[in-house]
Amino acid sequence: MASRAEGMTGLEKFNRIGKGMNVLFHLIFILIALVCVVPLLVVLSISLSSEESIRQTGYHMIPTMLSTESYSFVIQQGTMILRALGVSVLVTVVGTVLGVLLTTSMGYVLSQSNYKLKGLLTWVVFIPMVFNGGLVSSYYINSNLLGLKDTVWALILPLAVSSFNVIICKTFFKSTIPDGLIESAEIDGASQFRIFFSIILPISLPVLATIGLFLCFAYWNDWFQSMLYINNQDLYSLQALLNNLMSNVDALAKNASSMGVSYSMLVATMPKETARMAVAILIVLPVAFAYPFFQKYFISGLTVGAIKG
Amino acid sequence: MKKTGQKRLRTRWRKQDTELTLLALPTTVWYILFCFLPMFGIIIAFKNFKITGGFLSNVFNSSWSGFKNFEFLFKSNDAWIIIRNTLGYNLLFIILNIVIPVTLALMIGHLHNRRAGKVYQTMMFLPYFLSWVVISAVIWAFLSFDKGIANQMLIQMGSEPVNWYMEPKYWPFFLVFMNIWKGLGYGMVVYLATITGIDSTYYEAAVIDGASIWQQTKYITLPMMKLVIVMMFILAVGRIFYTDFGLFFQVPRDSNSLFNVTTTIDVLVYKQLKTATVGMASAAAFVQSVMGCLTILLANWIVRRIDPDSAMM
Numbered sequence: 001m002a003s004r005a006e007g008m009t010g011l012e013k014f015n016r017i018g019k020g021m022n023v024l025f026h027l028i029f030i031l032i033a034l035v036c037v038v039p040l041l042v043v044l045s046i047s048l049s050s051e052e053s054i055r056q057t058g059y060h061m062i063p064t065m066l067s068t069e070s071y072s073f074v075i076q077q078g079t080m081i082l083r084a085l086g087v088s089v090l091v092t093v094v095g096t097v098l099g100v101l102l103t104t105s106m107g108y109v110l111s112q113s114n115y116k117l118k119g120l121l122t123w124v125v126f127i128p129m130v131f132n133g134g135l136v137s138s139y140y141i142n143s144n145l146l147g148l149k150d151t152v153w154a155l156i157l158p159l160a161v162s163s164f165n166v167i168i169c170k171t172f173f174k175s176t177i178p179d180g181l182i183e184s185a186e187i188d189g190a191s192q193f194r195i196f197f198s199i200i201l202p203i204s205l206p207v208l209a210t211i212g213l214f215l216c217f218a219y220w221n222d223w224f225q226s227m228l229y230i231n232n233q234d235l236y237s238l239q240a241l242l243n244n245l246m247s248n249v250d251a252l253a254k255n256a257s258s259m260g261v262s263y264s265m266l267v268a269t270m271p272k273e274t275a276r277m278a279v280a281i282l283i284v285l286p287v288a289f290a291y292p293f294f295q296k297y298f299i300s301g302l303t304v305g306a307i308k309g
Numbered sequence: 310m311k312k313t314g315q316k317r318l319r320t321r322w323r324k325q326d327t328e329l330t331l332l333a334l335p336t337t338v339w340y341i342l343f344c345f346l347p348m349f350g351i352i353i354a355f356k357n358f359k360i361t362g363g364f365l366s367n368v369f370n371s372s373w374s375g376f377k378n379f380e381f382l383f384k385s386n387d388a389w390i391i392i393r394n395t396l397g398y399n400l401l402f403i404i405l406n407i408v409i410p411v412t413l414a415l416m417i418g419h420l421h422n423r424r425a426g427k428v429y430q431t432m433m434f435l436p437y438f439l440s441w442v443v444i445s446a447v448i449w450a451f452l453s454f455d456k457g458i459a460n461q462m463l464i465q466m467g468s469e470p471v472n473w474y475m476e477p478k479y480w481p482f483f484l485v486f487m488n489i490w491k492g493l494g495y496g497m498v499v500y501l502a503t504i505t506g507i508d509s510t511y512y513e514a515a516v517i518d519g520a521s522i523w524q525q526t527k528y529i530t531l532p533m534m535k536l537v538i539v540m541m542f543i544l545a546v547g548r549i550f551y552t553d554f555g556l557f558f559q560v561p562r563d564s565n566s567l568f569n570v571t572t573t574i575d576v577l578v579y580k581q582l583k584t585a586t587v588g589m590a591s592a593a594a595f596v597q598s599v600m601g602c603l604t605i606l607l608a609n610w611i612v613r614r615i616d617p618d619s620a621m622m
Contacts, residue, residue: 016419016421017421025417025419026422026425029413029416029420030429032413032429032433033433034432036433036435036494037432037435039450040435040439042447042450042451043447046450057461058455058461059450059453060458060461102336105332106336106337109329109332109333112329114323115326115329116322116326117329117333121333121337124340124345127345128340128344128345130547130602130605130606131348131601131602132347132348133346133347133348133350134347134578134591134594134595134597135578135579135594136350136353136578136590136591137350137351137353137594138343138347138350139582141342141347141350142343144364144367146342157343158343161336161339161340191328192329192331193331193332196332220440221438221440222440223441223559224554224555242443242446246442246445246446246449276446280443280447283443284443287438287439288435291435291438295431295434299498299502
């Protein structure tokens with residue numbers, strides 16, 4: 001017992017709760033944790049059910065008849081799914097890289113207390129946190145003035161920077177990078193670009209990971225930008241595709257590579273209900289596997305954000 | 310000597326300043342295009358805006374309408390509904406999103422088995438990482454009329470199935486539940502980080518003085534969490550005119566029968582934007598921005614009067 005007590009926080013070490021209370025707390029947490037996870041397992045089980053069983057008896061917690069027909073259908077109708085997957089991956093990768101660069105460079109510049117325009121740029125970052133143009137004018141500026149409508153940039157650019165992330169970066173650079181390091185590089189004649197790219201970024205992995213993860217999940221999970229700016233089905237991300245399938249299950253068949261069957265036949269035979277859930281699982285799977293590994297970065301990111309800059 | 314030297318350096322524009330400006334330039338351009346241009350686009354709210362040609366020519370050619378758009382907005386029946394929904398749901402969310410995660414964070418710190426605590430926490434964090442589109446599909450699996458699990462259960466228990474997406478009376482509960490469900494893991498992380506950061510000597514001293522667990526929580530843990538709780542509170546109050554669009558649009562599947570209980574400012578603005586009644590939508594978005602700005606400044610001002618250290622600005 002003594003060895004276990006060492007790693008405990010103050011609350012746990014002294015005055016622990018009684019056995020009965022402990023059991024009660026565990027039960028409460030088990031219940032809440034199940035409520036958070038079970039719905040997804042249900043979706044998984046539906047995606048693995050046979051379409052026939054759903055047609056007859058509806059969705060079930062546990063599949064009455066196992067079948068992978070939804071997945072084989074989704075894979076067979078490859079083009080649309082693969083394209084959407086490609087868009088999602090492209091947007092996530094490009095967006096994350098671009099966002100991290102834009103955010104950290106601004107954060108670095110703002111962390112330099114001798115910089116002349118620091119005051120001005122601080123306002124540039126700060127004002128959008130308090131006031132914004134609203135959805136309508138953003139929409140018209142982005143689609144008409146900047147011409148982003150129906151381009152993949154509409155999915156990437158508007159989400160690239162958030163003032164909150166810039167401030168996290170600024171706080172990080174200010175508190176962890178010693179002034180002497182930058183000064184000595186300046187004396188050695190390094191330009192600010194060189195200092196930023198070859199000295200600051202390599203030693204700032206924790207904050208890069210934090211911002212990168214935030215952006216990564218934001219891009220992967222985004223559906224709103226698609227809904228606003230994308231009409232062209234070829235530019236649908238996985239989220240937009242699922243969104244479309246939720247209102248119109250036949251959408252998949254419309255774009256299907258017809259394997260010698262007519263559209264109407266395909267619509268009649270496709271596993272509509274389960275195909276929907278299969279796409280949902282395709283979206284969730286990478287997230288569900290990745291996030292437990294990255295959780296500690298998220299936690300450090302959230303905690304950094306809670307400290308004032 | 311050193312001080313004056315530094316002062317002279319600070320007043321002169323150095324080579325570093327040019328380089329830093331260039332380094333900040335791309336992000337500054339981004340801010341101008343995506344944050345500041347839309348601020349000037351607010352002008353739409355005061356115009357008879359027509360969506361035909363290019364944006365600039367539209368803005369210049371449409372006639373001024375003064376406050377007509379606002380009049381139209383506030384005289385409609387929708388105005389009262391969307392303001393009531395936006396403020397009402399947000400007030401509930403603010404209270405519950407502090408009370409429930411704080412309580413659970415306090416509880417999880419007391420569990421004897423730390424590894425189990427970590428597992429619970431990871432499981433509870435999962436919904437935070439899902440998109441509303443996926444969640445909407447999950448909810449559909451439970452609430453769909455003919456195949457949903459909820460109705461299967463009702464039928465098995467001998468009750469009549471309910472057409473969930475047509476019955477407004479259930480939705481306030483669903484929406485509040487979904488909001489807490491999605492944000493629980495996030496809130497717990499924030500509060501738990503504060504709790505683990507508390508110096509254990511406080512508890513040591515308290516135990517020596519014979520303090521019970523409840524007294525320790527009341528006199529040590531909660532006061533130490535005050536700062537973070539107040540911060541989360543200001544952030545939430547500052548967003549009181551904004552709602553999670555996904556929650557109010559995707560989850561109820563834009564069902565018209567649920568209009569009265571699920572339409573918030575964001576949802577109305579989006580719907581009108583898509584049906585091209587731009588005038589009222591831009592007026593609503595403008596009111597939202599201005600009120601949002603005022604509330605965040607007000608919340609911050611109040612907090613600064615109570616506790617200067619907790620204020621953001």
